[in-house]
Amino acid sequence: MGRAPCCDKANVKKGPWSPEEDAKLKSYIDQHGTGGNWIALPQKIGLKRCGKSCRLRWLNYLRPNIKHGGFSEEEDNLICSLYISIGSRWSIIAAQLPGRTDNDIKNYWNTRLKKKLLGKQRKEHQSRKGKLQDHHHQVKRSSGNLMVPNNNSNNTNSSDQIHYWPELPVLAPIPYSTGEQRFNDHAAIRKFLIKLGGRFSQDHDHDDVMILDGTSSSLQFPADQLLSSTTPQLYEQSSINYMPSSSMEASNNSIDAQLIAQTLYNIDGTDHHLQVFQGQNNLQSELGDLVYSNPQRIDGNLELIYSENTTVDNRIMTSAASGESIGWGDMMNALISPPVGSNYDHQEMQQGMMQECAFSNQLRYPGMQ
DNA sequence: AAACGAAACAACCGCATTTAA
DNA sequence: ATTAAATGCGGTTGTTTCGTT
Incomplete structure (x- = not known):
């Protein structure tokens, strides 16, 4: 028996996030935090995304003080x-x-x-x-x-x-x-x-x-x-x-x-x-x-x-x-x-x-x- | 300008671990 | 102590961008 899926795969959007989705997620988390439940979060804010996907998006791109590139x-x-x-x-x-x-x-x-x-x-x-x-x-x-090593050697090369x-x-x-x-x-x-x-x-x-x-x-x-x-x-x-x-x-x-x-x-x-x-x-x-x-x-x-x-x-x-x-x-x-x-x-x-x-x-x- | 390949980036997937009931 | 759900993580894949021909 396999593991239960974390979300309804058929009803979640995949692929790149749109600015609207980003804005929704960001503003919600800014106001309410994650609520400690990523799985429930997308339903709460009307996002057709998997909770894991929301979490990833937040952690990697939306949360404050993220730096990209320029290492x-x-x-x-x-x-x-x-x-x-x-x-x-x-x-x-x-x-x-x-x-x-x-x-x-x-x-x-x-x-x-x-x-x-x-x-x-x-x-x-x-x-x-x-x-x-x-x-x-x-x-x-x-x-x-x-x-x-040879102790007499002063060679530090x-x-x-x-x-x-x-x-x-x-x-x-x-x-x-x-x-x-x-x-x-x-x-x-x-x-x-x-x-x-x-x-x-x-x-x-x-x-x-x-x-x-x-x-x-x-x-x-x-x-x-x-x-x-x-x-x-x-x-x-x-x-x-x-x-x-x-x-x-x-x-x-x-x-x-x-x-x-x-x-x-x-x-x-x-x-x-x-x-x-x-x-x-x-x-x-x-x-x-x-x-x-x-x-x-x-x-x-x-x-x-x-x-x-x-x-x-x-x-x-x-x-x-x-x-x-x-x-x-x-x-x-x-x-x-x-x-x-x-x-x-x-x-x-x-x-x-x-x-x-x-x-x-x-x-x-x-x-x- | 178009085609192609390589590089870079973003996101997904599955597994392991942690947490809570 | 057990079990299922949630979370975290790392590998991988898909997409986009850039450079070259």
């Missing part, structure tokens, strides 16, 4: 950064961009932003391909631990650091340009992170305090998996206490929560973003320094995020280049697992990572195994 570089960066972190959760991404709707952002991503990034990426890919292969062989010969494990996308801080509340709001952060799978210590018996942007929410994430994989260790920094969870069941949602927390942390407009890199391996520190001392690198095009040597492997680039859509699963796999069939030595790479993480964890948690 700034700042917005581009934020969208890309969040997409990398949480995937195609457009409503969440939209919540970070005042005046933007999820539909708008989704369309913008699908029609322009993705191409813009991939165009850049492909150019980079071509120019670096030869360089990368040469250097990879060199490193493999000279070092047993790929995670540890990112193209010479690309042989190590991919860093997470890191963005220069983007100051909020409006007074609108986003994740500065305690309740919003809480709600959002709970939704993504984070837990608050008041719900459990913990006193761990994680502070995002000065907000003293108490959060805890089962983050073991990420700590032993690719994520920079954000959580133990001076403003954030991370306690590794005893659970090994780090869900995707928890990973999402961490990633977006990190993303938001990185872009929250304060200067403590540099702490993200403390306690990490030298490479990540250097990359952090590099990024923040050289915002041009990522300004407007996010080359770091999509450079072929860092986060996105050939599987994605191939599918993207051929016009296929890139799924979040693919993206995550590319971030968390090494590229299969690439030039990287998978096991060697992972082993190096594990060693490096164990070492840095030992430094940070001397008493812990």
Whole structure:
């Protein structure tokens, strides 16, 4: 048995909205609000529209302070950064961009932003391909631990650091340009992170305090998996206490929560973003320094995020280049697992990572195994 | 000027989640 | 606790606009 239809399909108008319909809907909602019932609303005001259609029209076009088009570089960066972190959760991404709707952002991503990034990426890919292969062989010969860059090297050119494990996308801080509340709001952060799978210590018996942007929410994430994989260790920094969870069941949602927390942390407009890199391996520190001392690198095009040597492997680039859509699963796999069939030595790479993480964890948690 | 294709935008559809009875 | 309705979301499709030939 199928689901009951939300409206009488035969009696509802479809297609573009006329100015009259818009006016009717807008004036009613302006005066009375939605009444908490979209399904009943069209009948009330004599619109032959499905309630869902009314809702969509209101949310995407009629409600006040909606912006269309003219995305700034700042917005581009934020969208890309969040997409990398949480995937195609457009409503969440939209919540970070005042005046933007999820539909708008989704369309913008699908029609322009993705191409813009991939165009850049492909150019980079071509120019670096030869360089990368040469250097990879060199490193493999000279070092047993790929995670540890040569400390003697003063070379901060990112193209010479690309042989190590991919860093997470890191963005220069983007100051909020409006007074609108986003994740500065305690309740919003809480709600959002709970939704993504984070837990608050008041719900459990913990006193761990994680502070995002000065907000003293108490959060805890089962983050073991990420700590032993690719994520920079954000959580133990001076403003954030991370306690590794005893659970090994780090869900995707928890990973999402961490990633977006990190993303938001990185872009929250304060200067403590540099702490993200403390306690990490030298490479990540250097990359952090590099990024923040050289915002041009990522300004407007996010080359770091999509450079072929860092986060996105050939599987994605191939599918993207051929016009296929890139799924979040693919993206995550590319971030968390090494590229299969690439030039990287998978096991060697992972082993190096594990060693490096164990070492840095030992430094940070001397008493812990 | 017409035809065509690509890009951009608007809206729909179906599924998942939330809410209320 | 259960269930149906309402809502929200993301993927997809349809339509319009723009640029090129």
